[in-house]
Amino acid sequence: MFILRGQRKIRIKRYTETQQCCPNCKTFDLQVNVYKDYFHLFFIPFFPTGVKSSSMYCYHCSSFIRFDSLQHEYEKKTRIPFWLYSGLLLVGCLIVTIVVAANIDAKEERIFVQHPQAGDVYTIRDDKGGKLRYFFLKVNSIQGDSVFTLHSNLEYSRYISKPQSKDFFVEDEELVFTKAELLQMLDKGEISSVKR
Known part of the structure; x- marks a missing residue:
């Protein structure tokens, strides 16, 4: 059986940093992107994996910059979005639906026998x-x-x-x-x- 599964990386938050200047062009126009890996099944995210990562980019000179302490700060304050657990949520809803349907059928059969x-x-x-x-x-x-x-x-x-x-x-x-x-x-x- 063919199952599409694996890990992917997605941007979970974008910030604009105006307190730190670009070392190349000295402008205060930096963008910080925070990423998170997740496990998917048929491209439906099931759960996040690994650690968060980030990148900094200067809008003005179009160069990528590294400020490790600042990037780690943004990674810490960024929360993992709830929708990265949507596959598990769907499986949970399916299980609840099956259990409820089985209980309804059992009650109906009992009434039919009574x-x-x-x-x-x-x-x-x-x-x-x-x-x-x-x-x-x-x-x-x-x-x-x-x-x-x-x-x-x-x-x-x-x-x-x-x-x-x-x-x-x-x-x-x-x-x-x-x-x-x-x-x-x-x-x-x-x-x-x-x-x-």
């Missing part, structure tokens, strides 16, 4: 006998606390979100569960998903 309706389809995870298998149960009817379901014809060796086109529900094989049993199955992880 209040079943005819036509609901449950994905059942069964690992009895040491062999993992998945199948579907479709709610056929509800009478009081009893939920009558139909078993899917096919069983699957891995999780699948919906029945295959050749799969069907066996009409003459009705399984009966109480609502409490269905909730217990959901809590144990036997019901993997609920579709309404």
Whole structure:
């Protein structure tokens, strides 16, 4: 897989220095640029790396100058911009979004199991006998606390979100569960998903 990553340098602040004169032309018109290295992934900055650096430039004579003590002073007072952490911020937001969406789905599935309706389809995870298998149960009817379901014809060796086109529900094989049993199955992880 091709991933664009690496380090880049960016100017994080520009200052105009009017207290120090240029040693070449003796004018008081110097520019100080402060730079910071950062790690990027697909050119999105993730976090700053290394130390700050700076350069001084005279507007008048167009020459680069070194005043180490003055440059270090500007480097110290320059703060690292928050946007250099934007990649980490995006990853954090993505994780929070996934967690919130999973919680919403779990609550919705719980409500669907507590209040079943005819036509609901449950994905059942069964690992009895040491062999993992998945199948579907479709709610056929509800009478009081009893939920009558139909078993899917096919069983699957891995999780699948919906029945295959050749799969069907066996009409003459009705399984009966109480609502409490269905909730217990959901809590144990036997019901993997609920579709309404």
